[in-house]
Every structure is written in structure tokens, then in C-alpha cells.
Amino acid sequence: MSGKTTGRLSAFASFASFASFASIWPLAFGALRRNRMRSLLTSLGVIIGVGALIVTVASGEGSKAVLEAQLATLGTNLLIVLPGSSTLGGARGGPGTGKPLTHADLLAILKGASAARYAAPVDRTVVQVVLDNQNWLTTVYGSTPDFFAIREWSMARGRVFNSGESDSGAKVCVVGQTVASQLFGGGEALGQIVRVKSMPCEIVGVLAGKGQSSQGQDQDDLVVMPWVTYKSRMMSQDRIHVGSILVSATSPDEVGHAQTQVTGILRQQHRLADGQLDDFTVRNLADLAATQEKAADAQTGMLRNVSAVSLLVGGIGIMNIMLVSVTERTREIGIRLAIGASENKVLLQFLIEAVSLSAAGGLIGIALGVAGSAILASVMRWPLVLTPFWILIAFGISMGIGVVFGFYPARKAARLNPIDALRFE
């Protein structure tokens, strides 16, 4: 009894020993080398599985990074208040066709909404901006200095117009990167006078670039001037109505609270009775962003599961080929056992073969996956985001697959009866 136990223990020790591993792996590699084509084909399942997993994760992360970057350019904690729509004969007209927002609404929000840090009016129109013999069609915004804070817009050069200029309707403006480069090329835009709808206007600042929005719009193609200036010069002296109002909550957690407050204030401003529908819309961009991100995550997760399944299929492929290999090499196994190889050493050899195939498949898959992710990132113009966690997981899974799916064929090989195996044709 005790002799048997000792035998088992020492067998385990010899199985686990470095010396036996060091002596067996060249045998395993020799066997794999003798069947190069088969080895490659056996690994293919794991190569594809791991590659797909890495590309999936990288593209998910890449598109998410793009989405996040685009949403960040809108400004965080952002609420947009749009005027309501009118309903004429059952047809709803969309924002702006109903009761307009007013400057009084803005002031009420600024005064009453404690969860709102900033609120700014936004009116805009598309006009030709002229500099000497140059001109450029762009969108001109009328707003207050809060606008830049809400949109988290920093300055490349110069400054934002101040509240004094804003309130007095000074003829100053801030231009976006696109406008600056279109009108001035490499030259200095600051301090220059441009004509906006025949009004001369001094450029006091150039905004830092934001790039494209999630809808593919050039966010840098704009001119911003004080709202009062805009209303008195671009529009026909109307200082009451406001196109839309941007509101920024004090913190991301306060966005919902701010939305409730703004809604309440506007219902009061517009004298809406209980039960009457809002004649305006308060849109929460954070919700929109979260929804979009959730959808992207779900998609990535699903694809990741599909590649995980393909990795499993790759593992079954390895087991399949290893079983075929054990049958085909029955006589070879018989020889090894007859000349004195212990069962553990035969087991170890076949296990090393299986794990080598799956690990090599994993490494090749990682290389192809990273290359594929890089190509995809450059084609889709998103950043190459490689997650070491997932690369390690993929490699770990492929190693594990070799052990799990290689064990049964290896044990089958080790338990062959040498006499029968030697006679096997």
C-alpha cells in the first residue's frame, strides 16, 4: 500500500520534473516538425479564434474611443433646450414651428436652476464672411461667453469676448480653425477685421480645433459673436426670441436634476397648466451618449462571444487531429513504450505537442490580430487600442485549450498496450 503510494508520488514527481520536460520537448517538437503542414492546419482554428478575438476587442475599443472623443467635443453635462413644434391639421412641424424660446426663458433658467452652472442662448445663420478679396461661407453663432464654457472650447490664440462686450453688442467675434485657415491661410487672424453680413467685426480669438462631430460635421467651421450683436446686426432688431438654449449641469450626476429644474422653470415661464404638454424639448446628451455606448458595447460583446466560440471550435479541432495522430502513430507509441518510456513521458510528449500547437496558434493569432486591428484602425480612422488584458486572456485561453483538449488524446496514447501497439498496422 505504502509502496504503491510512494510509486505514484514519485511518478508524479518525475512527470512534473524539469529534467523530464527538458528531455521530452525535443521529441514533441520533432514530431510536429515531421508533420509541418498538419501542425499548421491544426493550429489554424486557434489562430483564427485568437485573431478574431483580438480584432473584435480592438475594433470595439477603437470605435468606442471615437465615440467618446466625439461626445467629449460636445461638452459634458450638456442639455439642449429646443423650442416646441406646432401641430397644424395633425402634422407636427418640428422644433421652431411652435412657441419660440425667449431671452426671458434664458434669464429664468440662469436665475432659477441651481443644478445648472451655465446657460447660453444660441442663434445661428449661414452667411458669407468677407476679408478683402477672400470670402468663406460659414455658420455665424450669436451667444454669450458661457457658450465656450459649456462646449468646453479652449482658445488657440487670443481670447473669448467678455461679458461687457457681450452685453453691449460689441463688434467682436471669435473664429474657428477652419474659418481662420480659409480666410487667412497661414497668416495671423487675431486683430483682423472681417465683414460679416456687411458688419465689420474684429477677431479677438481663434478657437482650438475640435474636428468632426459624430454626424461628420466640421465643428471648426464657425464664427461666434455676442448674442446681442448677432440679434441686432444679423436679425431685424429682435432681442426677444432665442433659437435654442444650451445648459450645462454642475456635474455629470446633476444632469438629470438640471433637466427637471429647467423643465419646471420653462413650464412656469410658458404658463403651462398641469396636464398640458411641454411646448419645448430638453434634450440630455449624456443619456444619448450612454445609449450609444451601451449599444456599441453590446455589439462588441456579442462579437467577442462569437470569437470565443470559434476559439473553442479551434480547440476541438486540435483534439480531433491529436486523436487521429495517436491512432496513426500507434506503432511509434508502442516502440517508445517498449523501449522503456514511462506512460507519463508519453503523456507529456503528446500534451506538449497539443499545447505547442495551441500556444503557437495563439501567438500567430495575436500577431495577425494586432496586424488586422492596425489595418482596420487605419481604414476606419479610429485609434488602435490594444488591450493587454484581452491579449493575455486570448493567449491564456489558447494554452488552456491545448491542455484541456490535448489531455484526452495524450492519455489515450500513454495507456496503449505496447504489445498491441507494436503489432498495429
Place this chain on the structure above:
Amino acid sequence: MGPEEPVIRLTGITKTYLAGEVEVHALVDVNLTIARAEMVAIMGPSGSGKSTLMNVLGCLDRPTSGSYRFEGREVASLEKQELSALRLSAFGFVFQGFQLIARTSALDNVELPLVYAEIPAQERRERAMVALARVGLGGRELHTPAQLSGGQQQRVAIARALVNRPRLILADEPTGALDTRTSVEVLGLLQTLHATGITVVLVTHEPDIAAYASRRLVVRDGRILSDEVQVPHDAAADLLAMPQKAA
């Protein structure tokens, strides 16, 4: 182990198989003693039990009952693991079909037992080279079995059998697939090894082959029918008397 202790002592060995529902008595109460440095031929027709006897002697198979003492140590009841270790350290096998590993060089084939014995690579290589030179295959170390003739392949197998310095070489129909001249060459090699003090057990069904052993056992129906000491043929002398092989 005293000096008079035989290499092999079988006492009342039986081996019974179940072939379907029929019991096959492959060995029945076999008693056999083989002394150190004997060269024994075991003869018998197919189905006589000589292969089973060979497998039991080589510890590839365990007897159903009886005692097998190898160098004085009882091995009939050893665990598989211990039997592997014994085969590795004390036995050398030469099989009928050569049983070399395909697409693997002669050198790697010969090194194999040393790999399992965990001998360092450098020593392994040297010993395998020496063994190959001893069987006359110096210079052909890197040939694979497919690049060697039958006689050469069997010599690789003999080199593999002797590379771990065995005390007992078991040859199962070692000349079964060879022509007469090559057979005598292989027997000459076994006689040379025998001369160095290795015990050789040769299983064959050909009297001509058994004639090269110093003792002849005849097995029939699982029993030893006869056991005679004989004057062996000298393979080296026979080889000289033979016509040269056509080039």
C-alpha cells in the same frame, strides 16, 4: 545477488488470455532458468506461445501466475511504472519489423532510450555514435529508415537495443524480414554482443537461425517441449564462406 544467481528464473509461469469467451492458455507452468551470458534460441511454430514467453521475459506483459525473478528480483508483480524503468535500464529489444521511428535519423532513433533515461544531450550523442559505429553504420547517422536497407535498419535497431548498456537483449524474429546473408550478418552482431557478456534471447521459428545460439528451447502449446545445449554456428565464419553479394 550471488554469483550463481541466474539472470532469468521463471517458476510455474502461466499466461491465460480471454479471446472472446474462450480461455487461451498461452503459457502453461513454464519453468526456465537462463544464466548470465547465455545465448538462447526459443523456437516454436506460430501460436506455440513463444511470443508470449518473449513478452513476459521482456516485461512487456505480466504473467497470470507464477514467479519471474530477473537478476534475483521478483518482477512478475511490479507496477507498470517500475516495469518501464526496468525495460529502460536492463533490456534491449530487437523486433521483427525493425520498429524504427519513421522520418527520424538513425542517430535520433538510437538516442531514444537515452532520452527517456534523461541522459544529458552531449553524452547521449556520443553514446549513440559509438553504438552505431559498433554495428557498422558509422557515417550513416543522419540517414532516415527509408534511406537504409532492411539489414541496415535492423542494425540501427540493434544499436538502439545496446545503447543503454542492457544486461539482456531480447530479439523477436530479428531476421524475419531479411535475406540469408543479411540474416547471418545480424546474427553475427548478436553473437558479438553475446561475446561481451550480454545475455541474448532469440525468438525464431527457423532452425537455421536457432543454430547460432548456444542453447535451444522448443515451445509448443504453451509448454517447453525440449531444452538442449548445442554448439553454435559461427556467423563470422559462415559469412566468409558465403558468396559475396552482387553489387
